[in-house]
Amino acid sequence: MSSSSQTSVSSSQFESIISAVLNEFKEKTGKNLLDDWLAKELQSCDSVEAVMDIIQGQARAFDKFMTGGSKLMKWVRSSVHVLYTISAALGDGVGAAVPSAKAVFTGIGILLAAAKDVRASHDALVDLFERIQFFLKRLGVHTRISPTKEMVEILVKIMAEVISILSIATKEMQQSKTNIYFRKLLGRTDIEDALKKLDGLTQEEVRMAIAQVLQGVNELKDGAEPHQPAPTPR
16 A cells, blocks of 8 residues: 555644653653663664564463464464554654654563563453454455545544554563462453443544545446437538
């Protein structure tokens, strides 16, 4: 998917959205998504596989990685693939001036690292990423169209909502290292509210994408209709 020349969305229009959620992540976790060492590693990544190599390095800290970790990585990889595609739609790649994709990937790595010493965290993360991927997979239509200005705005908000979810989950993992009990992620009001927002955003984006596709089909259909000659005057 390539960015359309008609999609004239300047970085300043969505910089504030990303900046706000980056600050939220830092306040909740104490981690700066753009200055973390993972962000520096991701700077040179130019493919989904390169991103996954770094993220999997964090996942190997799980005791269950060799047995059950493949299920977790299945959902993480699927999410990364969709988010990487979205980043191409935004024209930001992994290391651009408004690094929404890099921030998400860094957030995933930080979450996995924070969860490595928390009992029951593996299954909780499997459930969480399965839910995230359930919503993100709707965006597959973007491999075939160029986004409009309005669609780009929703895509940025989707990126931001994923980062918000990661911040809540990371904070819980950090706190659970010192607590006896680990509260499951799904079912928490803050997590469910964030997932509900992600659900709504992806549904709205799909509706806009379908409308864009239908518009293109109608334009092609109109252009393909044969020209009717003017009637001969009698």
